[in-house]
Amino acid sequence: MFGLLKADKGTAEIDGIDVAKNPMAAKQNLGLFPDPCGLYERLTPREYITFFAQLSGMSEIAAKEATAKVLEKLSMDDIADRRCQGFSQGQRMKTALAQAVVHNPSNIILDEPTRGLDVMSTRILRELLLLLKAQGHCVLFSSHVMQEVAALCDHVVIMANGKVVAEGSVESLCERTGKDSLEEAFIDLIGSDEGIAA
Amino acid sequence: MINLLKVLYKKEVMDASRDKRSVVAGLYYAIGAPLGICILFTLLLQQLASPDALKITIENSLSAPNLVAHLKNNDIAMATDNTDSKLKPIILQISDDYQKNMREGRPATVTLIADKSDDKLRKHIQRVEKTLALYNSEVASLRLITRGVDPQLMRVLAVEVNDQATPDSKGGMFLGIATLSMILTVFYAAMNLAIDTSAGERERNSLSLLLSHPLSSLHIVLAKSAAIATFSMLGLAIILVVSKFSYGMVPWQQLGFSVTITPSFMLFCAVVCLPIAFMSASLQVFVSFTAKSFKEAQSYVTMVLFIPMALSMVTTYDIATDIVQWLPIAAQQFALMEFIKGNPIPVPQLVLSTLITIILFGVFSYLSSRMLKSEKVVFGL
Numbered sequence: 001m002f003g004l005l006k007a008d009k010g011t012a013e014i015d016g017i018d019v020a021k022n023p024m025a026a027k028q029n030l031g032l033f034p035d036p037c038g039l040y041e042r043l044t045p046r047e048y049i050t051f052f053a054q055l056s057g058m059s060e061i062a063a064k065e066a067t068a069k070v071l072e073k074l075s076m077d078d079i080a081d082r083r084c085q086g087f088s089q090g091q092r093m094k095t096a097l098a099q100a101v102v103h104n105p106s107n108i109i110l111d112e113p114t115r116g117l118d119v120m121s122t123r124i125l126r127e128l129l130l131l132l133k134a135q136g137h138c139v140l141f142s143s144h145v146m147q148e149v150a151a152l153c154d155h156v157v158i159m160a161n162g163k164v165v166a167e168g169s170v171e172s173l174c175e176r177t178g179k180d181s182l183e184e185a186f187i188d189l190i191g192s193d194e195g196i197a198a
Numbered sequence: 199m200i201n202l203l204k205v206l207y208k209k210e211v212m213d214a215s216r217d218k219r220s221v222v223a224g225l226y227y228a229i230g231a232p233l234g235i236c237i238l239f240t241l242l243l244q245q246l247a248s249p250d251a252l253k254i255t256i257e258n259s260l261s262a263p264n265l266v267a268h269l270k271n272n273d274i275a276m277a278t279d280n281t282d283s284k285l286k287p288i289i290l291q292i293s294d295d296y297q298k299n300m301r302e303g304r305p306a307t308v309t310l311i312a313d314k315s316d317d318k319l320r321k322h323i324q325r326v327e328k329t330l331a332l333y334n335s336e337v338a339s340l341r342l343i344t345r346g347v348d349p350q351l352m353r354v355l356a357v358e359v360n361d362q363a364t365p366d367s368k369g370g371m372f373l374g375i376a377t378l379s380m381i382l383t384v385f386y387a388a389m390n391l392a393i394d395t396s397a398g399e400r401e402r403n404s405l406s407l408l409l410s411h412p413l414s415s416l417h418i419v420l421a422k423s424a425a426i427a428t429f430s431m432l433g434l435a436i437i438l439v440v441s442k443f444s445y446g447m448v449p450w451q452q453l454g455f456s457v458t459i460t461p462s463f464m465l466f467c468a469v470v471c472l473p474i475a476f477m478s479a480s481l482q483v484f485v486s487f488t489a490k491s492f493k494e495a496q497s498y499v500t501m502v503l504f505i506p507m508a509l510s511m512v513t514t515y516d517i518a519t520d521i522v523q524w525l526p527i528a529a530q531q532f533a534l535m536e537f538i539k540g541n542p543i544p545v546p547q548l549v550l551s552t553l554i555t556i557i558l559f560g561v562f563s564y565l566s567s568r569m570l571k572s573e574k575v576v577f578g579l
Contacts, residue, residue, distance in 0.1 A: 006573065024412045024413075024414075025412075027410065027411060027412040028412045030410070032407065032410045034403070034410070037403070038404035039402075040213055040402075042216040042217060043209070047209075055205060055408075055411040056411060057412065099407075
């Protein structure tokens, strides 16, 4: 999607823009929360987030304002001006998340966003993702925590061994497998408990 | 594009300047090199000004009291104690018929026994040989005078040397070393930063995040090169200032030349070295990206930096062929040396080598940006 890996086959479009043909325009509409976080240890979260906001096309003033807002929204004011070196996993995740959403992209991709987060941060993240969804953003995230997926997702795609094995709403997947929970449905669909351990 | 470059450059400089260990490690060279050169030359000059007393073994010395006295006047004494630390393994054997031959005006044999393959001993052997030759000519002149012959008859040519060198131009070898240290600063001062900002960035997983933003890989490479070049130029500024003060403290006048780092030379050096700084930065970024890890990059960059060092040394030791004198670094260093000597600057060589340097910067930057499109390079696979 970011043009870093070449597709063996098929195409990917973001808001109707082919990522292979026009990667720059496609990336304008994307926010990425990577795994690992990719922090700059010697920068503070404020500097880090402002830097990526500017890279996404915002002016310096707009980037600083947007950074201040996102820092407040994620309750990061206490760590905003400390260098990232020595941050806990939760603080790292929050910084990376703030970077992904600071420029208010229409699409946000998150790679296991709740790993290492404490209970309060996980709750804040959930609220933030729901808020982004309510604001009309498309949020695509990967997760192994089925409760989280069930609580947040409208559409679930289950993958095993690099292939899509099922997709649909949480309800439709449960209905299809005759299970009460998404976790049970997931094990049933992938045919083993490998996915849980992964 | 300019705005993006500015944002990237600002971040690179800020990030690099906070990596104090890397910055200081690079600047150690800029401060240490001229000071080291000065200490070395001061010691060398002291040795030249007052050579150490030399002690040798003279066998059958009683047969040649005048020769022994002559040697002693030239600080070459006969050892009385075999454990003397100044005693060198040089033996001067005076033949038994020395006095008889001297009396009769025939060549009196003295045998010098020493190992000429011993590098440390060679200069001492030469000193003894020179002193013996001087004694030889002095006694020969006296013999001619006693026979009523003018010793000037022995001089066939009266060679007069009219040295046109100025005090500044005489120190060629030293100036070569001084300018070599300046050019190498441009390469070494920011070496750690160059590796950290490329191979290090990939190892910290921030490179892929950077590339996921709407900017081209060429933007990233150019900003990184500019930031590295900034630190290289900072290193150059430091070495120039340290050189200006430290070279002034070495007693060059003993060798009959002077070394003056003037503000105009400092400016000229900065202008000549700026393209080299950019080329060096792009080369180091390129090499760092070809390596798979930070440590591997350190090894490769160190190896690659032998090339500019070799080119620079070719000029320093004056072993350049005509073609090499047109190559980057060699030509720029030559221009710096000519400037400091007060000679005309070789403009065609300087212009061409600067152009080649700029082209190399473009080529390395392009190659690095191409590499950043490969998933193998971005993820270090």
